Amino acid sequence: MNRRLSRTVRNLTIISDLLLVNLSFWLAYLARYEWEWLRSVDFPLPYSEYISQQVLFTVLIAFTFSFNSVWRRRRGEFWVDEMARVVYPSGTSIILLMAITFFFRPLAFSRLMLVWIWFFVLVTIGLTRLLRRNILALMYLRGIGTDRALIIGSGEASRGVIRTLLARPDLGYQAIGYLDEGSEGRNLGSGRIPHLGHWRDLPNLLGRYPRVNTVFIALPDRFQHEIPDLLDLARQQGLRAFVVPDLLQLSLNRVQFSNMAGIPMLSAREVRVSRVQQVLGRALDLAIIAIGAIPTLVIGGIIAIAIKLDSPGPVLFAQERVGRNGRRFRMIKFRSMVVDAEAQRADLEALNEADGPIFKIKDDPRLTRVGRIIRRLSLDELPQLINVLRGEMRLVGPRPPIAGEVEQY
Secondary structure: OOHHHHHHHHHHHHHHHHHHHHHHHHHHHHHHHHOOOOOOOOOOOOHHHHHHHHHHHHHHHHHHHHHOOOOOOOOOOOHHHHHHHHHHHHHHHHHHHHHHHHHHOOOOOOHHHHHHHHHHHHHHHHHHHHHHHHHHHHHHHOOOOOEEEEEEOOOHHHHHHHHHHHHOHHHOEEEEEEEEOOOOOOOOOOOOOOEEEEHHHHHHHHHHOOOEEEEEEOOOHHHHHHHHHHHHHHHHOOOEEEEOOOOOOOOOOOEEEEEEOOEEEEEEOOOOOOHHHHHHHHHHHHHHHHHOHHHHHHHHHHHHHHHHHHOOOOOEEEEEEEOHHHOEEEEEEEOOEOOOHHHHHHHHHHHOOOOOOOOOOOOOOOEOHHHHHHHHOOHHHOOHHHHHHHOOOOOOOOOOOEHHHHOOO
């Protein structure tokens, strides 16, 4: 995403979030005093009594969201992961508001209203985040606001970058081509990403492709000594550079940056999740599901009816996935394809747009009319909450891979 569009999206997100916070406050008042959800009202208060708390809550949200980098957009982040970053600061703001109002207005302020405020904040911001993601995805698919990128390298790391860019146009990168380090690799993108020469030709290539503004440096381990020269070259050309470390051969999933007496160091360590972290993570999953249970059931019911009316077959689709420690389970989704979609896959292999074991087609002909919509909005994943309740997967984190694809890794 170019810098101007990035700033515009960020500013619009900040403005919309703060407006939605105020809307949520008003909806919470209606839920508590007008609609009397969950409990009847004994001592109704006019909305004017809550204006000062509304202003205070808006300030608290602005501070906690900014402090926790909620408004810093991360490309490729799943919607549930993005919303998980909203849960903590918004919950902190609710607790701070409750603590402050307890000392100044302990009797007048409805504690139940705090629950409704948090509920509506998560629902309204969650829906607008979905809308923003889909608008940006449509823009990127039309080439609007995309960053034009070159990939440098011909090893597994660069193959991984190319596969991701081809399979995920919604990330906002348009792969122009790749340059190698003089090795024999010449077919990294199944012919869809052209080979443009040696990386030392980069200055000349920029004359041919003046709109390139990003490079992904993904050199194999034996060429790591070339990275400083590449970074210096990218800086001279005004390019944004990302270094993809060639750590794919290591069974590690966290990289830590540190320094020793001013010397920058990169260390990798295995992730060890403590029992306390597991319990807290499980509690957070259950709390989020409980908060969104009612709207989820309503939306899910509407989707189920639409699927039934649109095409013959079951509403739900279960697929074997591989979870933590290689445990296999049946992941549940709303059916978005025709009933015999798996049987048709063999006939569509030639149209596969991803490399390796992953199978992905941009305009998959197996999708139903309703399926295209719910996939675009990520609503086909709602039934996965059942898997979360069973403890088979987490709300936050990467989606478990398909069992058949894992066997091909």
